[in-house]
Amino acid sequence: xxxxxxxxxxxxxxxxxxxxxxxxxxxxxxxxxxxxxxxxxxxxxxxxxxxxxxxxxxxxxxxxxxxxxxxxxxxxxxxxxxxxxxxxxxxxxxxxxxxxxxxxxxxxxxxxxxxxxxxxxxxxxxxxxxxxxxxxxxxxxxxxxxxxxxxxxxxxxxxxxxxxxxxxxxxxxxxxxxxxxxxxxxxxxxxxxxxxxxxxxxxxxxxxxxxxxxxxxxxxxxxxxxxxxxxxxxxxxxxxxxxxxxxxxxxxxxxxxxxxxxxxxxxxxxxxxxxxxxxxxxxxxxxxxxxxxxxxxxxxxxxxxxxxxxxxxxxxxxxxxxxxxxxxxxxxxxxxxxxxxxxxxxxxxxxxxxxxxxxxxxxxxxxxxxxxxxxxxxxxxxx
Numbered sequence: 001x002x003x004x005x006x007x008x009x010x011x012x013x014x015x016x017x018x019x020x021x022x023x024x025x026x027x028x029x030x031x032x033x034x035x036x037x038x039x040x041x042x043x044x045x046x047x048x049x050x051x052x053x054x055x056x057x058x059x060x061x062x063x064x065x066x067x068x069x070x071x072x073x074x075x076x077x078x079x080x081x082x083x084x085x086x087x088x089x090x091x092x093x094x095x096x097x098x099x100x101x102x103x104x105x106x107x108x109x110x111x112x113x114x115x116x117x118x119x120x121x122x123x124x125x126x127x128x129x130x131x132x133x134x135x136x137x138x139x140x141x142x143x144x145x146x147x148x149x150x151x152x153x154x155x156x157x158x159x160x161x162x163x164x165x166x167x168x169x170x171x172x173x174x175x176x177x178x179x180x181x182x183x184x185x186x187x188x189x190x191x192x193x194x195x196x197x198x199x200x201x202x203x204x205x206x207x208x209x210x211x212x213x214x215x216x217x218x219x220x221x222x223x224x225x226x227x228x229x230x231x232x233x234x235x236x237x238x239x240x241x242x243x244x245x246x247x248x249x250x251x252x253x254x255x256x257x258x259x260x261x262x263x264x265x266x267x268x269x270x271x272x273x274x275x276x277x278x279x280x281x282x283x284x285x286x287x288x289x290x291x292x293x294x295x296x297x298x299x300x301x302x303x304x305x306x307x308x309x310x311x312x313x314x315x316x317x318x319x320x321x322x323x324x325x326x327x328x329x330x331x332x333x334x335x336x337x338x339x340x341x342x343x344x345x346x347x348x349x350x351x352x353x354x355x356x357x358x359x360x361x362x363x364x365x366x367x368x369x370x371x372x373x374x375x376x377x378x379x380x381x382x383x
Contacts, residue, residue, distance in 0.1 A: 057170070061186055064172055064228045069182040070124040070155040072174045072221060073097040073106055075131070075145075077116035096175035096221030097121065097145070098230065099156045100260065104129075104147040107256055108220030109235055110136040110202075113143050121147050123154070124182050135263040139271065139349065141202050141235055142256050143220075144263045157222055160229030162252035165189055165208065173212040173234050173248075175221030187212030196249050197346060198235070205353050207249040208232045214248030223250040272355040272378040274363075275306025276313065278334065279327055280344050289329055292369045295343035299331035299365075303379075311376040313365065336364035352378070 054062065077093040095112030099105070106121060113119055119131040129147035136143035169189045174182060191209040198204060208223065214234050223232035232250030262269045278297035286294045301315040302308045316328025336342055337351045338361045355361065357380035364373050 060170070060226050061172065061184065064224055064226065065174065065182075065184045067155075067228050068098075068157055068172075068174055068222065068224055069184075071099040071157045072124055072176075072182055073099065073108075074122040074176045074181045075106075075108055075112055075220065076120045076122070077113055078118045078120075079115050080117060094176065094217060095219045096217060096234070098174075098220075098222045099123070099154050100159065100230075101156045102149070102154045104149045104154060105134070105260070105264065106131065106145050106147060107233060107260060108143050108145065109233065109251075110138050110141045110143040111198075112220045113145060114138075119145055121145070122181065127152070135268055137259045137269040137271070139202055139353065140205070140251060140255055140259060141198060142233065142251060142259045144260050157224070158229045159253050159257055160225055160227070160231045162206075162208065162231045162254045165192060165225075165231060167192060170226050171210055171212055171231070172224045172226075173210070173214055173218055173221060174224065175214075175218030175234060180217075185213040185218075190247070194249065195346075195350060203346060203349065204235055204249055204251050205255065205350055206252050207235075208252060210248050210250065212248060214250075218248075270357050271381040272352045272357050272359060273307065273381045274337070274348065274352065274361075274376060275303040275308040275379055276315070276334070277301045277303075278345070278348070281333070282322075285322070291333060292366055292371075293333060293335055295341075296333040296335040296366070297342055297345075297348065298327075298329070298333050300328045307376050307379040308363075311363070311374045313363065313374065313376070314367070332365045332367050334363060334365045337361050339364075 073096065075095045075097050079091050081089050081091050093112065093116070095108060097106045097108030097112070100107050113133060116133070119133065120128060121131045122128045131145040131147045134144040134146055167189050171187060171189055173185045176183065187210050189208060190211050192206070194207040194209050196204040196207045208231070210223065212223070218234045221234045222230040223234050225231050231253050233253065233256055234248065234250050259269055277300045279300055281291070281294065281296050281298055299313060299315045302313055314332050316331035318328065318330045320327055320329050334342055337348060340347065340351050342348050342351065355378055357378055360375050360377050362373055363376050364371070
């Protein structure tokens with residue numbers, strides 16, 4: 001064999017060896033034994049549930065939702081209205097509520113069941129019941145209805161203490177927005193002690209403001225704290241579009257507890273009344289009537305034999321026209337009740353909302369140019 005051929009063969013052997021070596025190295029790297037690589041594990045909450053990894057806050061959300069959702073009700077109402085041609089038109093409404101005891105009593109908003117001719121309640125386990133209207137406090141927008149559990153043991157939500165709430169506290173809202181049953185939203189208490197007027201005759205006194213998303217279907221549903229206690233009834237949203245904008249309001253549960261107690265015990269709410277029909281002083285009216293004050297409630301009439309009448313307050317005795325409206329002038333002008341400035345019907349309602357029939361209040365008023373005070377024992381609103 002010549003020397004050139006031997007040189008070529010040697011080069012080929014060297015190249016083949018290198019190829020075999022690289023192949024063995026690659027195979028070992030691919031399928032050979034490895035030393036385990038150390039990976040830092042994510043922190044797992046000691047309270048983690050299921051197979052997922054939950055933070056402490058998520059764990060609270062899951063726990064509260066699982067405990068509360070069986071007691072949250074989807075409320076469907078039906079009524080018949082009449083159009084311009086007096087044809088009957090079926091109308092259906094929807095909202096939320098929650099069971100407050102195993103006997104089947106359910107709290108909700110008055111506006112959810114207002115005018116309903118039939119009420120159906122579907123609980124979190126999809127069981128469905130017809131409901132009976134027990135009664136309501138229209139002024140505070142709270143209603144009580146009842147279902148018959150037919151021997152079933154219902155889950156009831158514990159009621160907390162809304163007076164102990166603090167701004168920044170974690171809260172959860174459960175309801176049925178857009179027809180989706182048992183939907184959870186979370187947030188914090190954004191503010192306390194608000195007065196929110198929801199219509200000409202209704203308001204939320206000492207409202208709980210929250211950034212938990214509240215939509216129309218949440219009305220009547222529970223606002224719950226981290227311990228699973230109901231601390232409010234979701235009632236209103238503040239937004240031009242009708243959907244949540246981060247500002248929602250709830251009725252304090254302490255208010256609702258008093259209303260529910262009255263309705264269950266006596267079938268009606270014991271609301272205190274002063275027994276007057278009054279007119280807020282409008283700009284220019286005080287000057288036109290030569291009154292000594294610019295703000296106050298001009299008494300139109302007092303209920304005969306009512307609290308104000310018995311205390312000596314006087315209504316108007318001279319008819320007059322205010323625009324197209326007939327009013328009475330010459331009556332007393334109430335400026336304060338129990339030391340609280342009273343210049344509107346809302347002001348008076350807010351004072352009376354904290355009173356019970358039989359309580360005595362100090363009424364400050366003007367008769368002509370003379371300022372006077374009188375003690376009035378409040379009466380009770382009749383049905």
